[in-house]
Every structure is written in structure tokens, then in C-alpha cells.
Amino acid sequence: MSALVAPMPSSAIDQDWGKVLRWGLICGGTLIAICLVGMPVELDRRELIERYLSLGYVSVLLIPILIGRIAATQVVLEGFESRKQGLYDLVTGLMVGLLGGGCLSLLMLALDSWNLRDPLVNWSPKLFRFLTYENGMGFGAGAWIVTCGALSLAGAALHVVPAIVRRSTGTVVLSLLALSILEGAVDDLSEGFGLDWLTDLMYAKKGGLTLTSTIVVGAVIAVVSVLTSGRVKAATNRYRDMQGAERQKASMILFAVVAVLCIVLPMFLGKIMNELLANVGLFLLLALGLNIVVGLAGLLDLGYVAFFAVGGYTTAVLTSPNSPFFAPELHFGFALIFVVIFATIVGLLIGAPVIRMRGDYLAIVTLGFGEIIRLLFMSDWLGPYFGGAQGITNVPGVDLGFATVKGTDPRSVFYLVLFFCVIAIYVSWRLQASRLGRAWMAIREDEQVAEAMGINTVSAKLMAFVVGAVLAAFSGAVLAAKVGSVFPTSFMILISIIILVVVIVGGMGNIAGVMVGSFVLIGVLGGPKQPGLLQEFQNFKLLIYGMLLVFMMLKRPEGLVPSARRSRELHQEEFLQDAWLKGDKSDDDADDEDAVNVGDGGGEEE
């Protein structure tokens, strides 16, 4: 044993028990919370591996693995001697898992003894049956304690095993999970490429991978991942270290590949996937606009949906024969000109009064304006013009001469959205490097000093509002043509919030980040009304959004995309600072403080 244990601070038994206890309780608390939210029971119906594993169990089983891994992570500081990971961490993981499993058994005991169904709707015999595998209390408790301990141990073991094992295990597990969870999407894809026989072979009739295919696919992926191990990382590193012309060339190739994929792939996709991509595009367009307002200019606009609504209603009024008051039935292209004009006017109208406010005040006032616009469209007062709660229906598709873009053909909608997204990406990219972009960033950092540098802050901020408004209005226009109708309820405040989450999670002020954010959140989880790839999580979408937002603000305020190296520098600096401030070098305490501090920083930035 002693050969395994690193010489540094402690033997395997001499644990930091406070830390173990804390993470154990976090693990237990998370498990109980997940159960009481109702996720496992509801997701139990969805089988991942035929008869052996359901999505419900996965949602519970993943937690000890993750927390075991986190608990066994040590903060590595450059310039400090760090302990070699070994048995010590395994024991940490095991103990954390056992504690978590213990908490879960307590829940089972409570489920068995009392009925708290009144406040907690998911406190049900169903949950009890789920947790005990229908085998009675004693079996359930024992099984969960052992399973959690083992899984958490496995999570911790990920630190100890050689990198190649860790990477290929991770790849295998994640790809199997993805293959089984995203069965619908895979089916859809394989049909397009004429590979249905392969998926028929892989998946059971009632859904879920068959046990044999799980083993075969797992083995194949393992072999592939061992063979290609390190190549991907080497390639990204090479790309990152490139300079000047070489980098530009690589970027161009990358860009071309993405462009070709965007154009070619939808041709092979079915309706559902194209619909999903179209939704991602609509929200990406919105997010790119909000990214300019929030990410670049630092104006926290919570009423962004107002501009989306203006775009939608302008298009509907101008193109639909059913527009109640004024129905010129213009072509979409002409309507677009008016969309730009009205978006600009509304952007200026909302922007002008709020532009002198800062931070929180701006957020609250724009929140109000967002609701005002929606209520105006719904009101009886403007009912004769905009149809009130009945909205405007029968908005025609976009007639391009050679094809018509309409909701029943999601592929065409995707191409239309893609067109607008490309414009938006180009505009954002050019603006970011422009004089105006510089001015926005200066205002975001320190408005008063920006003014002292001679920047006309009022007009720069208004410009940000207007550019954001026009991009959102484009998205609204496409939505109207896609859905064929607009209602006040299509423009709820929730949309503003979700777009903001997309921007924050992706990385504020970062175009690539916003793209990744839209794909991950809207594509995988789904938009406010639009289903994503994980349709099963539909009911828990907002919960997951919220958790993601909190997690990102605490642990990674710079967003998903910025390079890992940069973020490590950032966090290391904070860590050292906190350690110094507290005059105390206890690892986990400083770690905790670290989290709090990053959170504060995030708040300030807004």
C-alpha cells in the first residue's frame, strides 16, 4: 500500500474528513433533490439499453460519478509542489459515494414511513418502487449504498488511471449515452444516408440499444479512441499555437468545412432534425443580436423579446391577407425593409429613455418595456390593428421564385435562417473589430472613462440597441413566415431570459461562444416551446437551464468557449489571491472562497 501512497501530506486513512463529509452531503442532497423533482420516475419509461438501463436510472447514477470526480480533484497550482494522486483520492471518492448512498437510503426509509405527497408531489410509492427495484427496503438501501460508493470510487479513479484509459473510457461511456439518448436523431440521420439497416440492427424495437449492440459498439469506439488518442488534442493545440497567415489559412479551411456541412447536411436530414436546426438558427440569430447589446456594449437588456415581436408583427401585418386593419400583402422581401425600419424606430424609442441608466436599473426598465410591447399587441386598444389575443394568422411563406420557404418544409426554413445567421455573424465579426466595437467594449468596461476618452457614449449605446433590435427583428420575421401566424403569447418574457442564458453560457462577447451556446442549449435542451434533442427532459428544461446558469456564473463566468488555458490562469490567480487574503492555505476552504469570488465578479460585469 505504501508504495502507492504519495509521500506528500497524508496516507490514505488520514483524510480531510471535513471535505469528505461536505461532498458526501452534497452528493446525497443532489440525489434526493433529483428524486423529488420527479426526474428518475418520469424518465424511467425511456430505455437506453433494452431491459437493463433506463434514462431514469442514468439520471441518478451519473451524480455519484460526477461528484466523486469533483471531490477527488485537487487544485493544481503552478509553482507549488502537488501531491501525486493515488489511494488517498480513491478513499475520498469511496467515502463520498457511501455517504451519498446513505442519504438516498434515508430518503427511502422516509418514503416508506411517512406520506408527504401533499407538499412534495413526487413523494410517491412509484419513487419508492423505483429506488428499491421493487425488492423491499433492505435490498434497496444496500444496493444504493454499494452502487453509489462504487460509482463515486470510479469517478475518483478517473484521476488515478493513465490518461489514455481515462480518455477512452470517457469517450466510450459518453458516446454510448449519446447514441442511446439521441436515438431519434440517429434514426433520422441514418435514414437520410440510407443506413437504416445499421440502426435497425443497433436499436431494439421498443427503443434502446440491445445489449449485444451496446457491447459491440462500445468495443469499436474503445478501439477507435485508443487509436486516435491524443490526435484531436494535438490538432487543437497546433491550431491554437499557429500565428498569422498559417492560422488564417487553417481558419479558412475550418470555416469552409463548417459552411459545406451547414449546406449539405440538412439535405440528408429528416423533418424533425431540420426543424430543430431551424429553431437553433432562429435563436442563434437572437443571441447574436443580444450578444452585441450585452456582450459587447455591456447593456443588460432583459426586454429583448420586444424586438423579436416587432419583427414578427411587422412581417405578419405586411404579408398576411388576414391582417385585420391594413393588409397590403407585400412580398416577404419588401416587408423586410419595413422590418428594419420599424426595428430601428422601436430600438431608438426604447433606447433613448433608458440609455442614461446603468446596470440594474437598465435591466429593470428594459424588462418593463419588453412586457409593455407584448401587452400592447394583446390589448383591446390595438386589437383592431394587430388582432389582439387572436393574433394574425395565415402569414404566407417566403416565395423565392424557385422555392417557397414555409413551416411545413423545415429544410427551407433552415436555409433561410442560415442566410440571416451568416449575415449576423459577419456583421458581428466586423463590428467587433471596428471603431464602434472598440467604443462598445470601452463603455462596457468603464463608461465614464470611455466618455473621457472622447467616445460619444450616448450614440454608441443607441447604435448597440439598434443593431441588436434589427437582428432580433429578422429572427421575428422568419418566425412569422415559418409558423404562419403571430400571437402575443409567442413573445413571452421567457424568451428574453433564455436568450440571455444562451449568451452567458456560451460566453459573453464571443461569437463562437454564442454559436456553441445556441447549439447546446436550444439544440440539445430545446427552446421555450421548441423541443430539443433531449425531448425527454422537456419538463425539466427550465430547471436545467437554471442550474447551468448558476453553475456557469460560479465556476466559469467566462463561458464555455474561451480557451482552457486562459481560464486556468484566471482561476489560479483568484485562488492565490484568496489564499493570500485569508492568510491560510487550506486547499478546500480557499476553493470554496474561490467560487464565491468568481460569482461576485460575474455580477459586477453586468
Next chain:
Amino acid sequence: MSGHDGATALLELRQVNTHYGAVHILKDVDLAIYPGELVCLLGGNASGKSTTLKTLLGMVTPTSGEVVLDGEVVNDKPTRYRVINGVTMVPENRRLFKRLSVRENLELGAYLRNDKDGITEDLEKIYDLFPRVKERLTQKAGTLSGGEQQMVAIGRALMSRPRVLLMDEPSMGLAPALVQQNFELIRQIHADGMSVFMVEQNANMALSIADRGWVLQTGRVVLDDTAEALLANPELRASYLGEG
């Protein structure tokens, strides 16, 4: 004013009064900065020092009186007009754009300039003046040390090619050794021909490098003299230099 007969002041306040709402901040303030001078405005907390600076730069508009730039009344001209015409401020506590790179900070100083060649030339000048800054061009400004930040702040101000540099409390928030270094820097920039108007609480330090000075008390100029005379002034010594 004596000693400047005939010369036009670069920047001047004439009988300026300012109000924040109902609060009367500056009361009949008169001061003038002549080309090539290093002058300082002394005063305690809430004496109106920062308001004076903001009035000079156009971020606060006087309720009465005149702000004169090169003999032209600029009361209703915006800040950017004054920046174009050679007035620049180094703000209190440096206040860099923290998440932007050092280079971006410097370039923002030249925001209103369009002469690309001139900007490149001035960047080179600043690298000569502060070799340390050149090493850190791509670093985020917020990650620099206090001394380096001060260099970038001054560099950023110089990038607008000012004729008069307004410095708000250059000694604020710096370690004593850096304060010394900072004043040495200001003296050097002045020696190269720049007019400097400095607002300070650290009267001793400021007067040791200044030509002239004013003392502001609750919005009123109570003393206006050469630096030597002010240093010798018993009243000032009693209230600011801690001797009594």
C-alpha cells in the same frame, strides 16, 4: 496673472460655478493653465477638485462662468471636442479598461484620431518611455501590477496627443515607492514640454515638482501662488502638511 503677460492660457476657468442639483460645488473658481506649465490644484476631500477636472473636460457643465480653451469659450462643447483639441485626463485610480488588452487600452486613447501613421509613431514613443508596457501588450490590463497600470494609464492619455494632461490624484492607491516613481514620471513628461494640471491631496509631493498651485476649500480658491510660496505658506503648512 503675473508672469504670463501676453500669453494666452491653454485652458482656463473664469468665475465658474457648478451645481449638482441644489448643491453648490464650485464657487467663482478662476484658474488658468499656460503652455508648458506644471500646475497643481490642492484640496481636501469634497473640496471640489474632481468637479474642477470634470468641468475642464466637459463632463460637468458650469451653471455660470466660462471654460476657455485656447481663447475660445467651450462651455457647450462636448468632451470629445476638447479631447480633439488637446485636453486629456488620466483618471483617479487609473481606471483602465480591465478586460481589454494593454494594446487596446492604448489604442482607445487615440480613439478620436484618424492618422494611422501618427498613431503608430506615438505607440513607439510610448514603448520607448515605458519598455515594460511593450512586454505586456497582449495581456489583459486588469492583470497588470499597480505600477504597470499607472504606466498604461499615462500612455493611454498620451495617445490622444494632448497639449495639456489633466491628472486626477496620481498618488492615489499606489504604494509609497510607486508614488515617488510616478511623480518622477510626471516631471519627466513635463520636462519634454507637456503642460500638466494635477489634482492632488499629497500637497508636499505635488508642490515639490509644480510651478504654481491653487488651494481649493469647499469649492472656493483660497490660495493662488507659486509652488515655493505655497510651500512656505504657514496657513497651508498648518492645514495640509500636518505642521502646526
